[in-house]
Amino acid sequence: MIDLVAGLLTGNRRALARLLTLVENDQGDAALAELYPHTGKAWIIGVTGAPGTGKSTLVNEVTKTYRAGGKTVGIIAVDPTSPFSGGAILGDRIRMRDLSGDPGVFIRSMATRGNLGGLARATRDAIRVLDAAGFDVVIVETVGAGQNEVDIVRTAHTTIVVEAPGLGDDVQAIKAGILEIADVLVVNKADRHGVNHTVNALKMMLELGHPADKMSHHGRTLAVQTPAQPPANAPLWQPPILQTVAAEGKGVADVLSAIDQHRAHLEHSGQLALLEAERIQTELLDRLRDALLAKIVRAMPPDTVAELVKQIQTRQLDPHSAVDALLRFL
Numbered sequence: 001m002i003d004l005v006a007g008l009l010t011g012n013r014r015a016l017a018r019l020l021t022l023v024e025n026d027q028g029d030a031a032l033a034e035l036y037p038h039t040g041k042a043w044i045i046g047v048t049g050a051p052g053t054g055k056s057t058l059v060n061e062v063t064k065t066y067r068a069g070g071k072t073v074g075i076i077a078v079d080p081t082s083p084f085s086g087g088a089i090l091g092d093r094i095r096m097r098d099l100s101g102d103p104g105v106f107i108r109s110m111a112t113r114g115n116l117g118g119l120a121r122a123t124r125d126a127i128r129v130l131d132a133a134g135f136d137v138v139i140v141e142t143v144g145a146g147q148n149e150v151d152i153v154r155t156a157h158t159t160i161v162v163e164a165p166g167l168g169d170d171v172q173a174i175k176a177g178i179l180e181i182a183d184v185l186v187v188n189k190a191d192r193h194g195v196n197h198t199v200n201a202l203k204m205m206l207e208l209g210h211p212a213d214k215m216s217h218h219g220r221t222l223a224v225q226t227p228a229q230p231p232a233n234a235p236l237w238q239p240p241i242l243q244t245v246a247a248e249g250k251g252v253a254d255v256l257s258a259i260d261q262h263r264a265h266l267e268h269s270g271q272l273a274l275l276e277a278e279r280i281q282t283e284l285l286d287r288l289r290d291a292l293l294a295k296i297v298r299a300m301p302p303d304t305v306a307e308l309v310k311q312i313q314t315r316q317l318d319p320h321s322a323v324d325a326l327l328r329f330l
């Protein structure tokens with residue numbers, strides 16, 4: 001394990017690949033603990049949107065542009081809808097082939113092997129591995145499907161929501177409810193009919209959106225007190241709506257400068273530190289809840305829950321008292 005971590009930190013690609021596999025199989029806890037002090041340097045970009053909007057093509061172009069500027073890029077392609085060796089991910093590999101062979105780029109595909117919660121965890125841990133490996137930028141591509149995306153993207157610093165005209169009348173991001181997580185909106189396939197319709201629909205939705213909603217950036221309601229909130233007069237970020245033709249590399253430079261501006265905004269307003277504190281707290285409490293539950297489940301006789309359910313159902317016991325009874329196993 002120590003060898004793998006040492007290998008990763010000195011740029012060994014095989015160590016990187018093996019650590020990602022460990023993490024994906026939920027066997028990476030010891031390595032992740034070793035790696036953690038080396039994380040926190042990469043800028044993490046989430047790219048999400050409906051299938052076929054051109055996310056992979058855009059990621060490919062954004063990566064090429066970062067590489068031209070001397071930055072290294074790690075890419076995680078998450079597709080919960082496809083089996084591990086599935087078509088979509090294979091397609092992504094082919095589409096991203098002009099990046100292969102570049103030692104400054106590392107691409108990893110991940111698909112669900114169980115529940116989506118597991119995928120969100122594996123993605124977060126894989127990001128940490130790439131971060132510790134020293135990539136300047138880590139890009140996570142996910143297929144927009146609602147709340148699961150929100151969970152997966154919660155690790156990103158800058159979230160790009162990709163839209164495209166001609167996928168039907170509806171603007172897909174609005175339909176999927178992922179507009180509120182966007183820091184940058186990209187209408188790709190701007191070479192197609194209906195671009196203006198899509199741009200206008202997005203503009204309208206953004207104007208309707210409450211500024212207050214945007215402040216609770218990717219946040220989640222917590223049972224305990226949240227870390228300090230940004231001051232009421234903190235500058236608000238207005239997500240820009242950009243147009244690209246990713247297939248031709250058009251508009252990609254604007255996407256990079258929007259990412260830079262968003263980063264500068266988060267850093268200078270102090271919101272980056274607040275955002276990180278909020279996410280760390282969420283992760284800590286999530287892990288605590290999981291650990292406590294696991295501990296209780298291990299300690300109690302096998303059919304305790306079934307027995308309690310029966311008693312609650314027959315009104316011999318109320319749910320609150322049942323929890324008190326379970327807590328005694330701690």
Ligand SMILES: Nc1nc2c(ncn2[C@@H]2O[C@H](COP(=O)(O)OP(=O)(O)O)[C@@H](O)[C@H]2O)c(=O)[nH]1
Nearest residue numbers: 051052053054055056057188189244245246247
């Ligand atoms: N016309 C047009 N097609 C594009 C553009 N960008 C990507 N595509 C095509 O759209 C299809 C889906 O692209 P892909 O990147 O796989 O989309 P993803 O599913 O969102 O990752 C591919 O056939 C791309 O070649 C674009 O700007 N204009």
Ligand SMILES: [Mg+2]
Nearest residue numbers: 055056092141
């Ligand atoms: Mg894709």
